[in-house]
Amino acid sequence: MAEGLDQQTASIYAPIQPLLGQVEERLNNLSRTDAPYLGPLLDYVLAKGGKRIRPAVTLLAAGIYPGDSENPVIMASAVELLHLATLIHDDTVDNSDMRRGKATVTNLWGPHVAVLFGDYVFATAATFVCDTGNVRVIRRFSETIMDLASGELVEYFNAFDAQQARDVYHDRIYRKTASLFCTAAETGAVLGGAPEDHVQTLRDYAYKIGMAYQMVDDLLDIRGDSQALGKPVGNDLLQGVMTLPTIMLMERYPDDNPIGDLFKDREPDGKVNRALEMINNSTIVDDCYGVIRGYCNDARQALESLPDCESRRSLMVLADYIWERSH
Amino acid sequence: MAEGLDQQTASIYAPIQPLLGQVEERLNNLSRTDAPYLGPLLDYVLAKGGKRIRPAVTLLAAGIYPGDSENPVIMASAVELLHLATLIHDDTVDNSDMRRGKATVTNLWGPHVAVLFGDYVFATAATFVCDTGNVRVIRRFSETIMDLASGELVEYFNAFDAQQARDVYHDRIYRKTASLFCTAAETGAVLGGAPEDHVQTLRDYAYKIGMAYQMVDDLLDIRGDSQALGKPVGNDLLQGVMTLPTIMLMERYPDDNPIGDLFKDREPDGKVNRALEMINNSTIVDDCYGVIRGYCNDARQALESLPDCESRRSLMVLADYIWERSH
Numbered sequence: 001m002a003e004g005l006d007q008q009t010a011s012i013y014a015p016i017q018p019l020l021g022q023v024e025e026r027l028n029n030l031s032r033t034d035a036p037y038l039g040p041l042l043d044y045v046l047a048k049g050g051k052r053i054r055p056a057v058t059l060l061a062a063g064i065y066p067g068d069s070e071n072p073v074i075m076a077s078a079v080e081l082l083h084l085a086t087l088i089h090d091d092t093v094d095n096s097d098m099r100r101g102k103a104t105v106t107n108l109w110g111p112h113v114a115v116l117f118g119d120y121v122f123a124t125a126a127t128f129v130c131d132t133g134n135v136r137v138i139r140r141f142s143e144t145i146m147d148l149a150s151g152e153l154v155e156y157f158n159a160f161d162a163q164q165a166r167d168v169y170h171d172r173i174y175r176k177t178a179s180l181f182c183t184a185a186e187t188g189a190v191l192g193g194a195p196e197d198h199v200q201t202l203r204d205y206a207y208k209i210g211m212a213y214q215m216v217d218d219l220l221d222i223r224g225d226s227q228a229l230g231k232p233v234g235n236d237l238l239q240g241v242m243t244l245p246t247i248m249l250m251e252r253y254p255d256d257n258p259i260g261d262l263f264k265d266r267e268p269d270g271k272v273n274r275a276l277e278m279i280n281n282s283t284i285v286d287d288c289y290g291v292i293r294g295y296c297n298d299a300r301q302a303l304e305s306l307p308d309c310e311s312r313r314s315l316m317v318l319a320d321y322i323w324e325r326s327h
Numbered sequence: 328m329a330e331g332l333d334q335q336t337a338s339i340y341a342p343i344q345p346l347l348g349q350v351e352e353r354l355n356n357l358s359r360t361d362a363p364y365l366g367p368l369l370d371y372v373l374a375k376g377g378k379r380i381r382p383a384v385t386l387l388a389a390g391i392y393p394g395d396s397e398n399p400v401i402m403a404s405a406v407e408l409l410h411l412a413t414l415i416h417d418d419t420v421d422n423s424d425m426r427r428g429k430a431t432v433t434n435l436w437g438p439h440v441a442v443l444f445g446d447y448v449f450a451t452a453a454t455f456v457c458d459t460g461n462v463r464v465i466r467r468f469s470e471t472i473m474d475l476a477s478g479e480l481v482e483y484f485n486a487f488d489a490q491q492a493r494d495v496y497h498d499r500i501y502r503k504t505a506s507l508f509c510t511a512a513e514t515g516a517v518l519g520g521a522p523e524d525h526v527q528t529l530r531d532y533a534y535k536i537g538m539a540y541q542m543v544d545d546l547l548d549i550r551g552d553s554q555a556l557g558k559p560v561g562n563d564l565l566q567g568v569m570t571l572p573t574i575m576l577m578e579r580y581p582d583d584n585p586i587g588d589l590f591k592d593r594e595p596d597g598k599v600n601r602a603l604e605m606i607n608n609s610t611i612v613d614d615c616y617g618v619i620r621g622y623c624n625d626a627r628q629a630l631e632s633l634p635d636c637e638s639r640r641s642l643m644v645l646a647d648y649i650w651e652r653s654h
Contacts, residue, residue: 037477112420116480117476122446139454143454145449146447149447150365154364156440156443
């Protein structure tokens with residue numbers, strides 16, 4: 001499967017490879033030009049590690065249209081910077097030592113530096129967006145930071161509440177994950193010169209892959225192996241975070257599942273594993289696959305009204321990639 | 328003296344009282360319209376407590392010119408929100424329980440909420456600035472967040488280094504304090520319709536009162552009574568932060584003062600008090616007053632080239648107010 005995914009990502013990135021190179025260059029230039037103490041911090045977080053999916057969405061959305069690529073490249077850089085800033089703060093508030101095999105900023109420099117440096121990266125991203133000169137895009141960017149922060153806050157305030165309806169979950173994962181995908185696509189489309197109905201179509205596509213992306217993450221937390229995840233299986237339950245599979249478990253066995261007790265006494269002793277077993281021995285996993293597949297199919301379908309071109313084909317493959325990542 | 332200061336602030340705020348009321352209204356509206364968990368947090372931090380000096384600078388700078396007041400009011404609200412966001416994060420990284428007699432957000436809700444909520448307030452401020460539709464102003468706003476964050480970072484990285492030249496101190500207090508005063512004035516002037524040379528004059532004025540403002544704070548830390556400060560006298564030294572009076576002490580008695588030892592063993596036992604005594608028994612305090620007086624005089628002088636009006640007179644009185652706060 002890994003090889004299949006590698007081929008897929010290669011085909012997704014093919015039409016924008018040179019532009020993604022410009023994004024990397026823009027990001028790397030930051031650490032060369034800044035205040036002395038910031039250089040090592042910027043170098044550390046900007047070292048290529050992530051998949052750069054979000055900036056790719058911006059560039060591909062713009063790439064459907066004939067507009068100049070300069071503003072989309074600036075915007076894609078800002079989108080990635082914003083993503084990095086949220087990771088810095090999320091790891092800090094979660095006390096996470098590692099992310100994808102690499103020590104976190106809060107682990108190496110401490111929370112004091114991580115909070116302030118995260119602020120610095122947020123603001124740097126905002127200055128990038130200002131370079132586009134497009135107020136609509138700048139506003140959307142700021143609103144997205146509000147979404148991301150309020151999504152994480154709601155997750156925190158809702159933790160250890162076993163009674164969560166699906167719409168609460170949907171709203172939360174929209175804010176904390178899909179919102180940035182939407183903004184990545186919308187801003188790329190606007191800056192690429194898309195007509196307004198196409199902007200909305202691309203935003204809709206991105207909403208769907210963003211929701212699917214988070215649902216895949218949530219499902220992997222239940223099914224994945226802890227080494228690949230870099231955290232224990234069932235970590236969400238341990239942290240009191242309800243996700244689609246555990247909400248389904250509550251829906252099906254409202255009075256006969258270990259989640260209520262787990263959240264009450266917060267003593268995992270076997271309860272997390274029992275919940276995971278119940279999920280794996282039911283049709284819940286298949287049903288989650290069904291929901292994710294639905295989002296990815298809808299995402300592909302949304303694109304069909306757009307002009308056929310290499311960028312559109314890449315966005316289609318990206319929807320497949322997100323679906324296949326769940327397996 | 329307090330009564331004198333009260334009269335001064337009344338005369339400073341007189342020409343913009345209705346507009347400051349609109350700023351308060353705009354801020355208070357935030358907590359009514361937002362996601363459920365954010366309401367109480369917003370209510371708490373927006374409850375009138377601060378002096379609202381920074382938004383007053385924005386409104387007074389704009390008030391010199393005949394432009395519409397709507398955008399300056401929006402901008403003034405954003406400036407105050409930005410200030411509040413930085414306080415939320417500063418208190419979090421400093422583990423401060425109290426600020427001006429009120430429990431901090433990190434104290435009441437914990438650092439997890441404080442970090443994310445601070446992000447939310449930063450972003451909300453940015454959406455306000457977007458409402459002005461002025462990209463220059465939006466960019467300056469983002470750059471100011473970079474200044475504020477990097478100023479706090481530099482303070483952290485420079486802590487417990489006794490060998491700090493005055494220009495390092497100046498750069499640091501510009502970033503962490505004067506930068507936002509500059510932006511408050513510059514954006515007010517731009518949105519009020521000031522000609523470019525007046526914008527620069529008002530920025531220059533604000534730079535000077537901003538530097539003086541921080542120097543007064545730093546001097547009060549040495550001389551004030553701990554109750555009025557809400558923290559122990561000599562707190563900066565205890566935290567390893569060099570300020571103008573302690574830099575002067577190092578300049579005058581490079582080999583014969585307790586700061587080097589204090590920063591090496593970080594055991595206050597009498598060393599902080601000895602340093603404070605040496606400062607108080609020398610001309611250092613008078614010399615600091617001289618520097619502050621100079622900044623405030625220069626600030627007043629800068630304004631003389633601007634059209635005489637009630638707003639300009641208020642800005643003059645504000646410079647006096649900052650000077651007199653030091654006594």
